[in-house]
Amino acid sequence: MTRQSFSTTTCLGKQSSLLEEDVITTPPPGGPVAGLPGFTHRYAEVNGVRLHHVVGGSGPAVLLVHGWPFTWTGWRPTMPPLAAAGFTVIAPDLRGSGDSGKPAGRYTKRDEAEDLHHLVAHLGFTEVDLVGTDIGSMVAHAYAAAHPTEVRRLVLSEAALPGFGLERLMDVAAGGSWHFGFHAQVDLAEMLTAGREDAYLDGFWSMMTAGRMTPAHREELLRAYRAPGGMRGGFEHYATLVEDGRAARAAARLEMPVLVLNGEHGLPQRILLDGAREAATDVRADVVPGSAHTIGTDNPGWLAERLADFFHGSGA
Template identity: 30%
Template structure:
């Protein structure tokens, strides 16, 4: 079982789940998740000879949740990873992320390659800095219906998600999984509706998701709420401004991309290698997990753990 403790990082208290001894591997969760999304990887990676740490990132779980949205820029998030590595007594680490955690992992490798042995991103490819701020771009393209724009409205998504936590997580976790019967709908919030309208209630939970798992999410977000995690989205345009100096920069450490072929974020196999080669030229062969949706490390834990172990060992 992982050990749980807190660490003081950049003036914040971050909660950590930790297991094993050896080279450090940092596992970064996405939205709306917390350390628990890595529950299937902690022990196998530890038993393979790694020290594995899965934090609740700022705004989530039992970690501190700054009130100001300005405290959630990508520079803050990368700073937390760098601070965590050093607080754990290490100079370098393997950094692995999923969803938003992938974006933080990619950016940590880009901005601070000196502290990253190798980087792996699950579900989300590196996202190059575009010509215009992302929230502005999606607002213009979709009339503000893209889910990022829905999330940027103060209090709106919080009210929807917090109304019935059990329903929220049943819909979110099932609706973005590979077990949903229909293809994923475009992430455009219907006029007058909410984000959860994009998913249906499952008649039964898929095999990878238990009632205990739902209860864990409900308990965690019952304590933390959603504002911290949503503030990450509300910082997207500020991130664009802050990262101008890295326009066109590439990730120069070894990199791995893992994605489920039923993930809404799956770009198609023919697009993965060109995108990776442009952003991270030292990438390894990407891993596409059949039948998995967005929660790939929870839906197909054995396949993801095997892919990560192969990558970590090859870059040791």
């Protein structure tokens, strides 16, 4: 058992500090989430994988999909105000991540999307509002492309979409990022980072959070990524990106409303926005004030209010 301290938001736009809470290293099924009243840890066997997820609130379902190198905890401060706005908030760990199963083999975005589609059905919902960030945006796009009539509205953030711009970011010869190719070599990446997880991940966390990650959040993420298969599971999200792009290009354009969000100090918005406009017919955009790449933790009050307005149809 470890000691953790988190800060969260209890109502739209208002932040409150939480006392230290005991956090059990492996969350028990049905157990309360420390520091998040009304939210529980759950597990579901879906699509051949055991998915850990956190659920709270009531009303229409909102599915929050995390990126790398994070887990569901990247949404933690945004979840209470979003639930208070009248939604059932579902934050899963993707396969290979956090406390979810880490099956062998490649993970296409369509595979990961099907995990989440089965999870939503398991929880009794036939429709969902989807929010993705980073790798989670790629999964959310695949979900919407595969099940367009079951996604009310889609939010994509802090990413580029396979098939719609990501390939430019992966091309180091054109100034793209080296890490896509390195992570895609799963065996090599796992071998070279074994026992050095903190040294490798700290650079990403520092850049993505603008140095604002709390020590408690860092330790929780290190617990997840130091666990057996934790780093490998994270790298598996990268191994199929070229295949994911081909699948995305073959899909029909999305017809549901799409909102593109980027942090004010996060990734440049243009590549995601241009890609979304290729992939969907009804696209609008906004910027999360003061936020870096980690929009779920950096300005949770603003984000929850903006999402609620979009999902209720009262905001552009």
